[in-house]
Amino acid sequence: MPEPNARDSSLVACPDCDLLQHLPPIPPAGSAHCARCHARLWRHKVDSLNRTLALAVAAAFLLLIANSVPMLGLAVAGREAFTTVIGGVLAMWRDGRQEVAILVLFTAVIAPAFEIACLLAVVLAVRRPPAPAWAGRLLRAYEILREWSMIEIMLLGVLVALIKIAELATVIPGLAMFVLGALVFLLAAMAAVFDPRDAWARVGWVAGASTRPGEGGR
């Protein structure tokens, strides 16, 4: 398995304007920006793998809890009703809005779970470079799915729903709401400490040694 050699891996093309440039050596916690459009090209993150691993394990636990305990309860005229995240999906499904139910399930449960699982597997796999090619495939899925993981938006939605219903009945915030609140911070921290450039540099290439990075640049 070829390692990308140091000379070539400092060559980057800005994702937002395609300007070809060399990454200068960056001190830990420093970052490099595109000379033309100021897109952030790289942020050098310290101890990325260990920190990501710790946060991903914690996030996995919280996601599990958030999906198994009640999130929101309602008390009216002596009756109480509780719902969970999945309960919301089921209500939409039952009322004939299957497309919406699937979208909510995907953005509130599946994508976050996949985001966490992908990062867990990737940070474990790349500890001994070169990591197998499936680590690269997972990392790619992570990059694509990340914007569809919408825990923070769902939490705001739950808050608005709570206020809306509070005019009609007594609302009881459930444990899952607080767990989701903590999860929002954990997911943000996880994305902030993970260094995709570092992880990619440790992944084995799908094409063997035959293809080399371009010799371009000046």
Add this chain to the structure above:
Amino acid sequence: MNAQPATAMSLGLAGCEVCGLVSRPLAGQPPHCPRCGERLHFRRPASIERCWALVIAALILYLPANLLPVLTTYTPLGSQTDTIMQGVVELWSPTSWPLAIVVFVASITIPLGKLIALAYLLITVQRGSPKSSRQRVRLYRMVKFIGRWSMLDVFVDTFVVALVQLKPLMWMAPGPGVMFFAGVVVVTMVAVNCFDPRLIWDLPQKECHA
């Protein structure tokens, strides 16, 4: 600004959109990134055409999303339907008005603003305008960052419906508007991903698609 900045494309190189590796696509077979296997493109394929098609589709969905009811409330006395805008008005009270503004911005302003911004970016790129490229790329990044938040109302309706199921006292059901609204969110997010911000910097004569 430099007259001839060296872009990867101008040197026959392509930066991988998934892993960031810069490599030289080989002629002949469809090129793939040697590291992650992603298809390599100098620019996203048919970026302008696909993005326009999705912007127009989203604009069409935007009308029923706002005109049709998203929630129906049933009580023994009858039923009442609410559109997104009526939901915002009902949320408006001395204590909860900040949330009403948040819902208004996320559900009405953001989707429309996103479509206007994308149309503006598409038109300026098609004209080959070299002006204010830096502001335009900033606008693109903002649209990509904020766009997801229009899912807010879908979540609100989902959990209101899930909770208010006190038959026969009072219960709620989602209206057809939710489906169209969810459609707007998904279609605009895909549209943003179809647009290639690197086109903003390409001068008309240098345009080429891989």
